[in-house]
Amino acid sequence: DAMVIQNPRYQVTQFGKPVTLSCSQTLNHNVMYWYQQKSSQAPKLLFHYYDKDFNNEADTPDNFQSRRPNTSFCFLDIRSPGLGDAAMYLCATSTGGRPNEQFFGPGTRLTVL
């Protein structure tokens, strides 16, 4: 089945220790998104790639970066995680055409100790 895969599902890191979350897709979609979701809140868009074009949301902290080495993979790097960065991180994809329905992965739950 075509899908969006996120690894790992659960990640524990230490305060200030860099961490990378990964997302891959078999849908061959042009657009990939990263969202941060804190408890009982809506997903908050951090950034998205349209092909190789990177789009950063204005309020995304500099501590968060992303890489998309090819169509299938996208990475979220948190350079120096703080306690406030503990959250669920969701990856999503869309075709880039209309409608812009988004397909989500299962998420990675990040814990910062």
Add this chain to the structure above:
Amino acid sequence: AQSVTQLDSQVPVFEEAPVELRCNYSSSVSVYLFWYVQYPNQGLQLLLKYLSGSTLVKGINGFEAEFNKSQTSFHLRKPSVHISDTAEYFCAVGRNSGNTPLVFGKGTRLSVIA
């Protein structure tokens, strides 16, 4: 710019009772509308979508929603809920021109009580 308002943050309902989760949107352009469901510790799953045509849209798990352009609403309904419907529900709007990310509402927590 578009925006989405989900009027209820929490909705408790007894099992087998009907439920309506409300969603209103604002946009200066024509839109697509979506409802997603999120179970604990999982990603978002598409329940249904309105693209064009019939204003009554049927989705998975017995849910349906009605697009009302004059009231700028897209309320989600189910005639009889099950315990397994307990989850967070998100309404989202997308422009039908250009390519911009969906705008999500803040979510409604549906709790089904046995």
